[in-house]
Amino acid sequence: MAVKEPLAINLTEITEARFHDGAKAILNRKYNRLTAKVAVVLLAVLAVLYLVVCLTDGNPAILGGEVILYAAVLIWLRVVLPRTEEKKSYRALSQNGLPRRETFFYEDNLIVRSGAGEETEILYSDIVSRRETAHQLILACANGSEVLLDKEGFSVGSPAEICQRIGRE
Secondary structure (H helix, E strand, O other): OOOOOOOOOEEEEOHHHHHHHHHHHHHHHHHHHHHHHHHHHHHHHHHHHHHHHOOOOOOHHHHHHHHHHHHHHHHHHHHHHHHHHHHHHHHHHHOOOOEEEEEEEOOOOEEEEEEOOOOEEEEHHHHHHHHOOOOOEEEEEEOOOEEEOOOOOOOOOHHHHHHHHHOOO
């Protein structure tokens, strides 16, 4: 059996800035729905409290503390928690130096090789979506993993060719 040549090859060095960029793009897809639901629930609770205060002839200004608390919860959910988790994940990923990934694209699949030499095969049919940032192409897989690709890291092929082959938006 002859070894097939890859249609595209990508080398990505996952710097903290690239990791942050990719995490931000991934977070927007997964996290916006959750935080929007939390915001709606908090607003509904606040509306009920407002009605209770108004119906009992109370002063609605006493709800100021609740407004501040709910705002703090939303800021924590949207800013603090994601950034903390992102930093923790990057530290774990980079404990042996700058993480590098080499990705080989074939007719029906891609193979990601880590800096340690471990290989992971992913079928194109297992890619559920792709995202693009200014410098990265991010492939989301059915198993929940993501593949970060540096758009300028292609030594063979191009991001446009890969997007066309994968065909996911």
